[in-house]
Amino acid sequence: MSSLPGIPRIALTWLLVAQVLVIVPHLVHLPLWMIALWLGAAGWRVQIFRMRARYPNGWAKGGLVLLVLAGILLSRGTLVGLDAASVLLIATFTLKLLEMRTRRDALVLIFLGFFCVVTAYLFEDGILAALYSLLPVTALLTALVGLQHSGFAERPWPPLRLAGGLVLQAIPLMLLLFVFFPRMGPLWSLPMPSDKGVTGLSDSMEPADIAELSRSSALAFRASFEGEVPARGQLYWRALTLERFDGRRWSQSSYADVPVAPQWSKAGESLDYSIIMQPSGKRWLYVLDVGEMAQDSGRMMNDFRWQRLRPVDRPLLYQVRSWPEAAREASAEPPGLRQALQLPEQGDPRSHAWAAELKAKYPQSDALVAAVLQHFNREPYVYTLRPQPLGRDSIDEFLFDTRRGFCAHYAGAMTFVLRAAGIPARVVAGYQGGELNPNGNYIQVRQFDAHAWVEYWQPGRGWRSIDPTFQVAPERIEQGLEEALSAEDGFLDDQPFSPLRYRELAWLNQLRMSWENLNYGWQRWVLGYQGEQQLKLLQNWFGSLDWQRLAIALVGTGALVIGLLALWLLKPWQQRPDPQRQAFRKFERLLARHDVRREAGEGARSFALRAARQLPEQAEQIETFARCFEQQRYAGGPASRDALRQALSDLRRALPWRLSR
Template sequence: MSRPGAIPRISLTWLLVAQVLVIIPHLGHLPLWILGLWLGCAAWRIQILRMHAGYPNAWIKAGLMLGAAVGVLFSRGSLIGLDAGVVLLIAAFILKLLEMRTRRDALVVIFLGFFVVVSAYLFDDSMLAALYSLLPVTALLAALIGLQQSGVAAQPWATARLAAGLLLQAVPLMLLLFVFFPRLGPLWSLPLPSERAVSGLAESMAPADIAELSRSSGLAFRASFEGEVPPHEQLYWRALTFERFDGRRWSQASFAQLLPTPAWEKQGEPLRYSIVMQPSSQAWLFALDVAETGLENTRQMSDYRLQRRRPVERTLLYQVTSWPTALREPAASSDSLRRALQLPDDGDPRSRAWGAELKRQYPQPEQLVQAVLSHFNREPFGYTLRPPRLGLNSIDDFLFESRNGFCAHYAGAMVFVLRAAGIPARVVAGYQGGEYNPGGNYVQVRQFDAHAWVEYWQAGKGWVSVDPTFQVAPERIELGLEEALVDEQSFLEGSPFSPLRYRQLGWLNQLRLGWDNLNHGWQRLVLGYQGAQQLQLLQGWFGRIDARVLALSLVGAGGLLLGLLALWLFKPWQRERDPQQRLFRRFEQLLARHAVHRQPGEGARAYAERAAQALPAQAQAIGNFAAAFEAQRYAGGEARPAELRAHLAVLRRALPWRRVIWRAALLSGATRDP
């Protein structure tokens, strides 16, 4: 252990602890063989520590490395990409710890460890994960500190306390950087790890997809309103619309992305709210009708949904203003009407016939829609998440045979019938309702709140939204999915331990809502603090200035801070006023370049003699300066800086600039001890 460059025991201990702490958050997505590799390597390493085993030789190391690479290739299908990258990184972290012998190796392992800690944020950026990451960081810091301690030091807790203290001291700096450090856009786009690709609405919809979503209690987004939250049954969060139907699936119109936004008129009181959206890997945002947002790179599409240029890959905070009673596209183009009337060429003959018959009965579109809705209401239609399988003519089967289904069935069938009756209509997919959290005055919407409803077009009135599900299961709209499924007991049946299932337990529910509120705050204030929010905040502090001025002033403030720091470090006001002393300092600096450093307690004469020994070629010049200094300073001679300066200049010319430092160092090392 006393070998120079050997790793102190404390550092090694903490590194082993840190390894455990660093890998724990990754456990959820690592392939199993990595765990085996880890346990094996850790056991080996501990045996080395106890001197019961030797270090692996080159062949074993090469084999392990190759094996790890092949393992990643097999379990991830590739060696590149984020998933494979993280696994490779962790494999490297594990293997490097095994072969680590010197301080240099330990430094590599420690920094690798920090990198692995950061990579865990790609999989989970919740508050708990962030708080947890303080643990491995502390352990890594302790290992880093331990590296500087002697090999015989044996107080691991003191080292950890020091590390935690350092971390604590860094908090103000961290806050400062968090608030002020400019948020740079990513230089390249990083695809998210596939484990993170959450369930959510997709680009196309078959009824089974929504049933799938209803089994997930994953969070979709949270919305905080300014002022009162509208009632549950008015919360229709639009995500996207489906206009094409192929007999099985509903999907978006193929060129819907390209169309310009049709005209609409703002009417009534607007609702203002902000939404913190979970990553969805899709580009569309959620909002109530008809929404506008100030978020950059986002626009309103032809079906009035909000869409970003890039998919939402991390938590996104945006402000929305909605006009729920706005008039949408009162005068539609024939193109858009034709798209809203599209039907498959054949199939579902009974539904088509029913549509045609309805059209005969009710020439007014409004009456026709009412008739369809009341049909759903009067006839024995049922709401269930376990619908029977439908045949080839799925609409017919649903409308006339099974009569049991959920929102996607009803919306799809109604749009089909309306189109058959010549009324332009489309399916809207999104979320409905959400759970109100009184503690934080916000609504949280989960995947099981996914919903589909209908909007149809009428000349002069534009697009009008109707919800056929409301006719069948009003409690789904007014109270939420759980109430609608009370009889069926199918609410979250796949996850028996979800706290959402135990809402009737008062204290548990309080706890759950409180915790959710905390997480909401974390997402809104910490994760959501991106470029726009930062600019807004700083503008609030420093007045209305544009980003460039702000950036310049931030740079200025940073410069000022650095300047103050430099002043504090170099203390120019403590600069030697005495010219003799100052010149002597310069003399010292000159000799220090040649590795002749003066000890604080060393007098001028002793120092000069030592320097003359170390630099025999310049002994004359050194001696002259020292003699002149001594004569002026101690022998009562006049202070003549010019004379000292002249001697100094001679010495500087005589000295080569940093030449053969090693030789001077050797000599001075040999003569330093008096």
């Protein structure tokens, strides 16, 4: 390799093409000046190739490196972390172009390119991104092919064809490896991309936060049920509970973080489903009450929420079994119940007064709750995503003045009132409902499905969930946000091109559903094909999971794939001598046992004549075979293997049996 320093023109062309293709998916998160850097480097390199510019000297290179480092520091604020590292990688990938003199340098560049493609996967791993990445990979391989050319080749397409062929031919084997290669957990922890701009629930809630979420159609998670999909109205996906209220903002209490599963007892039917969760950057998982799942997926916390040890920063698949009718902490008073009665020291006097009034009127907590719900139902409350801003006593103003708001307002206000009336209560944040994809029998829950509801505790019956929003806007629960806002024109109005806005167009909706379905499959079978998923699949295929058997299956199938490919590539049958020639070889071997050997330059007829003279008793058979051979090979007679075989076996029978000499 070292003896071939120059970089062929084809290789350079394809390297530049590959660089563009590699960098494009990174543009989303790259600082803009990287484009200028690439353009400058590529232009310089082309000029070098055309002998119009020189390679940068040491000073220029050092200056460029410093410039890039300063740029990263300015635009990213740091030089460590995945984002800065990826920018640094791309910058190296770009600048290496200027330093590329020999084929070895070009190889370094190509290998760097493969790493850049891998880095792009960390930021975007959708189906389109994966398909797209075949382009830069093929281009890089093409450049690699171009490097190997002898320098006589000038046309750019043959290397591309070859590289494309290589990729296509590699795909069966790749699939095999993908399925069988054992997955293992991370060996060490690595920084994750931070600027994914994850939207979702947070561990504290102001009403405006949920209004913000309702503008996002980003996917939160998908759930596929094993049996019948429950009615929409029953799909309350719990994420976390908010117990502490400071007068404006509901937030998690420290008590909720105690990793001790509360007492609960199963009752009624159970639901089995699996969830593929989009990265949320948070540790909690989404479950229907009361969820149960394998120990390694997460832990149940004190407030019935499920939580992982590490934030969910990549799509996560988990299996849940839920018992919707389970009794929660019914038998004994929960140890942290005091937290569910906490209220700010002052403020909202009207609400306090109303609560006291209610308390006096309805000593039973059930009746009190029903009265509050009825209040929301009867009084002219309006469900809207655009409520008036609230002042200092936000609960009072909402309950008695504006009476306009959405789930967070209603849940917060109701919890306040219940607490003020001495009933332990808390706000539950999560998602409600979701869209059923009829093609795939699964439910997609988006950010605009974010919801907040209330649960209160009652001695002997435990925690019970109620949803005040249902009283105000039942269509929000039964049909979804879009219906609830149909009068208001507020649904996704800042996303004019979101296909979700055009659900009335049947074909478009169908298209969208199919696309969602494809993505779901991608999530589930490709991106989620890790540890457990792989074990499950392989167990399905092979019954028990025996690594020895798996290894044999992998090696066996791999060998088969390679063997077929080798047959197709090398076409050994084209090199095999024709049947006449084979038959004649047998004829020669037969006679050689009787010491009649053909010279290289001896034709069939003269050899047969000589053999017949030497073996006069078999002369007839020998001549028959020779005539038959000559007829087929030279006289244009029909090629018949059988005739030759027949003549040969006649001869064999006529000859005295002899093993060999």
